[in-house]
Amino acid sequence: MAKPTPRLLDVIGSKYLTPNMCRVTLGGTGLTDFPVDQESAYIKLMFPQGEDARPLVRTYTVSAQRDDEIDVDFALHEAEGPASIWARNTKAGDQILVGGPGPKKLINNDADWFLLVGDMTALPAITVNLAQLPADARGYAVLEVTTEADQQTLKKPDNVEIQWVVNPHPNADSSPLLDCVKSLTWLEGQPAVWAACEFHSMRVLRQYFKVERDVPKTHLYVSSYWKVDSTEDQHKVVKSQDAQTADQ
Numbered sequence: 001m002a003k004p005t006p007r008l009l010d011v012i013g014s015k016y017l018t019p020n021m022c023r024v025t026l027g028g029t030g031l032t033d034f035p036v037d038q039e040s041a042y043i044k045l046m047f048p049q050g051e052d053a054r055p056l057v058r059t060y061t062v063s064a065q066r067d068d069e070i071d072v073d074f075a076l077h078e079a080e081g082p083a084s085i086w087a088r089n090t091k092a093g094d095q096i097l098v099g100g101p102g103p104k105k106l107i108n109n110d111a112d113w114f115l116l117v118g119d120m121t122a123l124p125a126i127t128v129n130l131a132q133l134p135a136d137a138r139g140y141a142v143l144e145v146t147t148e149a150d151q152q153t154l155k156k157p158d159n160v161e162i163q164w165v166v167n168p169h170p171n172a173d174s175s176p177l178l179d180c181v182k183s184l185t186w187l188e189g190q191p192a193v194w195a196a197c198e199f200h201s202m203r204v205l206r207q208y209f210k211v212e213r214d215v216p217k218t219h220l221y222v223s224s225y226w227k228v229d230s231t232e233d234q235h236k237v238v239k240s241q242d243a244q245t246a247d248q
């Protein structure tokens with residue numbers, strides 16, 4: 001199937017949800033034929049790099065959708081890339097090319113309990129996942145943020161407990177997310193696990209869920225959204241290589 005032609009969208013406005021999370025609202029006539037019900041789907045934002053250069057393409061999540069607008073949330077890192085710089089500086093009336101949407105990645109709701117794990121890059125998708133869980137769902141969400149001020153009030157079932165992990169300096173040598181997950185009381189019955197975060201943290205989480213906890217593939221989604229000290233293009237190559245060896 002051919003990829004949808006990128007659409008030119010207008011910036012409607014932007015605001016900070018927390019000190020390190022910026023929300024940009026997109027709309028305009030380019031959104032007219034955008035499919036409905038795409039919250040948590042991914043899109044490709046295309047940032048121009050000069051007259052003759054190919055645009056830089058970065059992947060983001062549709063965090064909210066209305067009839068004529070979509071919201072895109074940007075986790076802002078210390079080492080700012082083109083997407084973070086654009087999000088900080090864009091204003092109403094600006095335009096950007098957007099590809100997609102791609103498939104949604106939702107947690108398997110056919111489970112006895114639920115565990116969602118992620119850092120700020122995954123927070124938009126986890127927010128959607130939490131909101132769509134059954135009202136009687138139980139389990140945990142383990143969420144890593146840069147500062148305490150980056151914690152958000154999220155819509156969730158009453159019996160899903162949120163554990164916030166503050167980690168101002170992610171690195172390749174530790175995974176506070178894994179440490180927190182290991183401290184949880186593992187509940188009875190079949191869990192469904194959804195996890196997305198930095199590459200190194202993803203690998204140790206995947207090992208824990210697949211090997212130590214034996215969560216079946218049908219109930220396990222684990223992905224890396226970025227890699228410390230790497231561009232998205234570099235991360236994409238490493239992620240592809242890792243996926244090939246993980247399936248062997």
